[in-house]
Amino acid sequence: MTWMLIVVLSVGAYALKSAGLVGVGVRDFPAPVRNVIALIPAAVLSALIVKDTFTAGHDLQIDARAIGVAVAVVAVWKRVPLWLVIVFACAATGITRAVS
Amino acid sequence: MGRAKPPSKATDDWAGIIGPALGLGFAVFAFGLSFGVMCIDAGGSVPKAMAMSLFVFTGASQFSAVSVLAAGGSAASAIVGALILASRNAVYGVAVAPSLMGSLPYRLFASQFTIDETTGMTLAQNTPQRRRRAFWVTAASIYVFWNLATLIGAIAGSNIDTQKYGLDVAFAAAFVGMLAPLIVSPRARRVGFAGAVVCLAVTPFVPIGAGIIVAALVALVGLRPTADAGPVVSTGGPA
Numbered sequence: 001m002t003w004m005l006i007v008v009l010s011v012g013a014y015a016l017k018s019a020g021l022v023g024v025g026v027r028d029f030p031a032p033v034r035n036v037i038a039l040i041p042a043a044v045l046s047a048l049i050v051k052d053t054f055t056a057g058h059d060l061q062i063d064a065r066a067i068g069v070a071v072a073v074v075a076v077w078k079r080v081p082l083w084l085v086i087v088f089a090c091a092a093t094g095i096t097r098a099v100s
Numbered sequence: 101m102g103r104a105k106p107p108s109k110a111t112d113d114w115a116g117i118i119g120p121a122l123g124l125g126f127a128v129f130a131f132g133l134s135f136g137v138m139c140i141d142a143g144g145s146v147p148k149a150m151a152m153s154l155f156v157f158t159g160a161s162q163f164s165a166v167s168v169l170a171a172g173g174s175a176a177s178a179i180v181g182a183l184i185l186a187s188r189n190a191v192y193g194v195a196v197a198p199s200l201m202g203s204l205p206y207r208l209f210a211s212q213f214t215i216d217e218t219t220g221m222t223l224a225q226n227t228p229q230r231r232r233r234a235f236w237v238t239a240a241s242i243y244v245f246w247n248l249a250t251l252i253g254a255i256a257g258s259n260i261d262t263q264k265y266g267l268d269v270a271f272a273a274a275f276v277g278m279l280a281p282l283i284v285s286p287r288a289r290r291v292g293f294a295g296a297v298v299c300l301a302v303t304p305f306v307p308i309g310a311g312i313i314v315a316a317l318v319a320l321v322g323l324r325p326t327a328d329a330g331p332v333v334s335t336g337g338p339a
Contacts, residue, residue: 001144001166003151005175009165010155012183017158018211020193021200028194035322037191041160042288043295044185045279047315048164050296051303052272055311057172058304065269072273082277083130089273093266 064100068093117221117234124217125241129249131159134270135166136253141262142170149254153247158215160278161186164312167271173309181312192219199231213239287321294318 028034053069054060072089080088132153139149144166152162161182168178193214199222200210213235221238225231262268283289295315303311 001139001142001148001169002175003148005165005169005179006148006151006156008179009152009161009182012179013156013158013161013186013189014212016183016186017189017193017214018208020190020195021197021211021214022193022204022207024190024194024197029191032323032325034191035325036319037187037322039288039291039319039322040184040316041188042279042282042292043318044164044181044312044316045160045275045282046292046296047299047312048167049272049275049279050300051171051309051311052167052269052275054300055171055303057308060300060303064266065272068266068269069272069276072269072276075273076276076280082127082274085277086130086134086270086273089269089276090266093269094264095266097263097266 064093064096067096113230113233117225117230117237121221121234121238121241124221124238125245128159128217128242129245131163131274132246132249133253133256134267134274135159135162136250136255137257137260137262137267138163138170138253138271139166139250140254140257141267142166144254146251146254146258149250149257150247153250156182157212157243157246158186158189159246160216160275163271163274168309168312170268171308174307177307177309177313181309181316184313184316189214192216195219196222196231196235199228199235210235210239213243215242217242291318291321 029037049069053065054062068089068091071092072085075085075088076082135153136149139152140146144152152165156162156165164185165178165182168181169175193211196210196214196219197207200207202210218235218238222231222235225234260267279292283292295318298318299311299315302314306314
């Protein structure tokens with residue numbers, strides 16, 4: 001993690017935030033652009049979940065992480081508060097590692 | 101019999117904003133702790149973790165970048181993935197713009213705080229004055245809690261065996277929590293599922309972390325018009 005990466009991310013994130021509030025203002029993006037942007041988090045967050053759960057570098061693998069994330073899915077489905085979701089998931093993975 | 105004094109409308113207004121804003125602040129606290137810990141785990145330092153939370157200040161993107169770096173991905177993969185995820189903040193800016201009319205410096209300052217929670221809280225109010233107040237109160241609450249939690253997490257992270265406590269699934273668990281309110285529409289669910297499949301399918305063949313970027317391309321199905329576009333704003337996730 002370099003300082004350059006942090007600077008680029010900071011500038012990039014700020015540019016995107018201000019593009020809407022200052023650049024576009026009360027006009028709006030064209031509907032197709034808005035629709036694509038609205039769907040990005042669903043695609044990217046899902047991808048991040050499976051990446052953090054089932055991959056190690058270029059390899060696909062199933063290990064103790066899958067148990068923790070499965071617990072998180074059930075906890076979110078049961079509407080457990082988000083901070084507890086994280087605690088449950090970490091605990092499940094940690095315990096699985098300890099006993100295996 | 102003395103007439104009971106009705107509670108002041110103004111006091112009511114503030115209470116109705118400050119309560120939920122503090123609630124959101126507590127919620128992002130857990131995310132901030134995880135972020136601080138994992139930032140150290142991914143090769144960061146306390147100053148770097150703090151710089152991320154103070155200046156990048158959009159949680160899902162920060163998580164995404166650190167997640168890619170932790171997996172051994174390149175800076176380019178981390179940056180592109182994080183910024184694709186941050187593009188929704190541009191839409192949020194448009195959504196809150198009518199409530200934040202003012203001078204250019206005012207709007208430039210407000211831009212830094214245009215994130216999931218502030219947008220959700222702002223749009224949930226029913227008068228222009230309440231919208232403006234909700235934006236700033238939520239911004240203050242999230243900014244303070246997010247940065248305080250990052251600091252505590254980063255300091256603790258230097259002394260924690262993340263594998264032992266299963267902390268390496270903290271992000272995935274957080275992402276599950278962020279995703280849930282976003283996939284209420286069938287179309288968003290299909291996009292989410294496809295994104296996951298695409299990411300796993302390309303992982304062996306593309307640079308580490310680039311699977312996230314390839315998966316983002318699934319969102320291009322949004323170019324096809326539909327009545328079922330789903331909500332633009334999530335109030336469920338962290339900054």
